[in-house]
Amino acid sequence: MENLLCTGCRREVDGGLWQARCPECGEPLEVGPPRGGSVLDGAPLLVRFANFLPRRALGLEGPAAPVLSLGEGNTPLLHLETIGERIGLPRLFVKVEGTNPTGSFKDRGSVAGVQRARALGFRAVGTVSTGNMASSMAAYGARAGMRAVVLVSASIPRAKLAPIAAYNPLLIGVEGDYGRLYHLSLELGPKLGIAFVNSDDPYRVEGQKTLALELWQQLRRQLPDAVVVPVSSGGHMAALLKGFKELHALGYTERVPRLIGVQAAGCAPIATAYQQGADTPAAWGEPRTIAKAIANPSPPSGRRLLQAAKNGAPLHFVTVTDEEIMAAYWRLAHEAGVFAQPDAAAPVAAAQKLAASGLLRPDETVVAILTGHGTKDLTPLESNAPVSLRTCTLDELPRVLERAL
Ligand SMILES: Cc1ncc(COP(=O)(O)O)c(C=O)c1O
Ligand SMILES: [Zn+2]
CATH class of the missing domain: 3.40.50.1100 (Rossmann fold)
Structure with missing residues (x-):
């Protein structure tokens, strides 16, 4: 398996393990340079740019490789x-x-992170987020047939949770410092078999x-x-x-x-x-x-x-x-x-x-x-919101429109 590189001290780290940060200096890890090649038209995002991605790590080698997609990318x-x-x-x-x-935009990262977790044999994916990344990871977890774990701050308003809860993840509100939660998730994930794909995970x-x-x-x-x-x-x-x-x-x-x-x-x-x-x-x-x-x-x-x-x-x-x-x-x-x-x-x-x-x-x-x-x-x-609503009867409507235009 290709190794990961530390963005801080440039040390090489075993790419076969699920880890997001350097065990020595604590900075984020990254995937090494791609081979390059052509961009394929029309295919799912991961296939379209496969020549620029870590194909083997993502399990994209071979014609029958399962490719995760909800139709992400190709945005206007x-x-x-x-x-x-x-x-x-x-x-x-x-x-x-x-x-x-x-x-x-989080869907581009979620599709790669969840694809990688699935290729490594994980049954659960997770994230620490209260918004876009949470619903994105919950959706891609559901699409991959995996359990999705979403850790949020306990103080988050309930209304913000509904669009995440729609995908039925395991949703846990955690009390305490939200910044610490990011690091705690990375510690707990490998022990509990949850691949946490947080904001700067190397595959995200x-x-x-x-x-x-x-x-x-x-x-x-x-x-x-x-x-x-x-x-x-x-x-x-x-x-x-x-x-x-x-x-x-x-x-x-x-x-x-x-x-x-x-x-x-x-x-x-x-x-x-x-x-x-x-x-x-x-x-x-x-x-x-x-x-x-x-x-x-x-x-x-x-x-x-x-x-x-x-x-x-x-x-x-x-x-x-x-x-x-x-x-x-x-x-x-x-x-x-x-x-x-x-x-x-x-x-x-x-x-x-x-x-x-x-x-x-x-x-x-x-x-x-x-x-x-x-x-x-x-x-x-x-x-x-500057909502300006006029009301009128059916009879008045032609005149109201005429005047307003
Ligand atoms: C709408 C939106 N824009 C930008 C960002 C920033 O991305 P990053 O956290 O990777 O800097 C986020 C992060 O959640 C986001 O939700
Ligand atoms: Zn390092």
Whole structure:
């Protein structure tokens, strides 16, 4: 079995075991470089990009290999001409990850993580999450015929649990420090036969990196100048960097695009450490933002991203306020018909800010990753949605319409 590499100390670790972090330095492990080859059209995500994935570890060798899929990937890449013109980025695109089977980008990682767990003979998969990753893992566990275990914070509101509970996972609310729960799950998983596929698990990262490959494919083997992405644990941004770096190392592209990580001003441990030139994000304390899905106060892949930036990877980090996020959220829905959850609108808010400050230029091709669908978090609609409803009789209707148009 191919070994895993430590992203911190570069030590090799036995890839035949289920482990996500280096036993020596504690940093996340990663899968080694792929062989490369052609991209297949139309097949399930894992088959389409099999030449860029650890085929053997995922159990993808051989024509009869079972391939897990709920139809993930192949998400739209839309050119937002009107919004782009208005904010000074005529070549602004959005990658609409909300059209994935459970409504978020997490499905790309879940399909790879669960496929790997199944190939290793696990009967149960798990995750520590309160939102998108939880429903995604519960769905892919069900699809694979495996038990799914979802650990959430005991204080989570019941309404948030319903879309996870729909897939019938073993759902456990745990009291205590949520950041510790991530590490405890990784300790307990191998002992109890549960493959925990948390935000920066090495095989989840393999699945998430298909977004970089798919973008390159959709842009006809060209790269954008910049990709703007919301950041919480840091697993997703690390995956995009890995995907773009591998394309470059294999000789398919001449460069790696700039990756801009966006955090909410009310929970910005990585962006703050980046601005201060620190190696490790300091724990943030109580998050205060409407963008709850990107509010991890102790991001487990924060150090990895900061180190990559120090070592010359083209990574940048910015923050946006809740007001900026909500302005982008409504603008996307009203002016482009694209409904993204607040966290996913954050990169559009950041793109606007960076265009205004000149860090993104009008001639650049910029892709904002809209990580989750608007229906995944209805908080803004419940609290202050601008609903304008007129009422009239049947007789009045023609006149009301005439006047309103
Ligand atoms: C909608 C959305 N966007 C972005 C992220 C951030 O991803 P990561 O935790 O890998 O940084 C999350 C994480 O859950 C999310 O739910
Ligand atoms: Zn290490």
